[in-house]
Amino acid sequence: MEAVSRLIMQATETGAADATAAKKANAAIGAGFAYGIAAIGPGIGIGYLVGKSVEAMARQPESAGMVRTTMFLGIAFTEALALIGFVVFILIGL
Amino acid sequence: MMTANPMATRLEGPAPEVEVTKDMLRRGVIVAPVLVAVCSAIWGGRGAASSAFAVALVVFNFAVSAGIVSWTSRISLGLLMGSVLFGYLIRLGIIFLAVYLVHKAQWVSLPALGTGLVVTHLGLLVWEMRYVAMSLAHPGLKPKRP
Numbered sequence: 001m002e003a004v005s006r007l008i009m010q011a012t013e014t015g016a017a018d019a020t021a022a023k024k025a026n027a028a029i030g031a032g033f034a035y036g037i038a039a040i041g042p043g044i045g046i047g048y049l050v051g052k053s054v055e056a057m058a059r060q061p062e063s064a065g066m067v068r069t070t071m072f073l074g075i076a077f078t079e080a081l082a083l084i085g086f087v088v089f090i091l092i093g094l
Numbered sequence: 095m096m097t098a099n100p101m102a103t104r105l106e107g108p109a110p111e112v113e114v115t116k117d118m119l120r121r122g123v124i125v126a127p128v129l130v131a132v133c134s135a136i137w138g139g140r141g142a143a144s145s146a147f148a149v150a151l152v153v154f155n156f157a158v159s160a161g162i163v164s165w166t167s168r169i170s171l172g173l174l175m176g177s178v179l180f181g182y183l184i185r186l187g188i189i190f191l192a193v194y195l196v197h198k199a200q201w202v203s204l205p206a207l208g209t210g211l212v213v214t215h216l217g218l219l220v221w222e223m224r225y226v227a228m229s230l231a232h233p234g235l236k237p238k239r240p
Contacts, residue, residue: 039186043179050178054171058103065110069226072111072163075178076156076219082186083215086193087208094197094204 031093038085045078101172109164115156117225118218122153125217133206141206148210151192152218155185 053071057064126149134142162181166174189211196202 046182050175054175064105069110080215
């Protein structure tokens with residue numbers, strides 16, 4: 001009887017440890033996906049933004065200063081989305 | 095309509111993004127003590143250290159970004175396009191590495207670090223955009239620099 005109860009206790013402890021490890025692993029996977037997916041959108045956005053800015057500067061080099069200023073701020077604003085994804089990642093996954 | 099070849103076009107003259115970044119750096123110096131004080135009130139000493147680290151990381155990120163744009167635009171617009179895209183990946187990697195290296199340190203509070211990163215990045219940008227919008231909309235106005 002004592003051996004059976006010891007076995008049950010051991011199984012419960014192992015199960016609890018497995019559940020904690022699984023929870024941790026799931027959080028890490030979720031965080032990785034959150035960061036990866038959050039970085040795709042800004043990547044597309046920056047590509048589009050810079051592509052159009054380069055086109056504008058090639059057409060009108062005299063307005064390049066204004067285009068570069070707004071392009072730089074646009075890049076930084078778009079990057080804020082990736083940064084927010086990164087913050088979610090560090091809060092969940094690290 | 096004829097357009098210049100972006101691969102062969104290069105931009106001479108002053109680099110406005112460097113000026114924008116210098117402005118942000120000046121504003122960062124003003125903002126940092128306030129953010130550090132607020133984080134210190136909420137998360138204690140670890141919050142203060144983490145928020146200071148976040149401000150430094152954001153300013154470094156802006157400086158590298160401006161450096162890439164100003165350097166490559168003097169060579170070719172095609173190179174500017176490529177280096178901004180790869181620069182985005184590399185800068186995200188640098189931020190990840192910087193945070194990963196310190197995330198288990200005694201002085202780091204991750205919520206404070208995350209909040210500091212987002213608030214500083216967006217705060218400095220919105221502040222700078224206000225100045226840029228005023229100077230672009232009213233070139234004769236010449237709003238005061240910080």
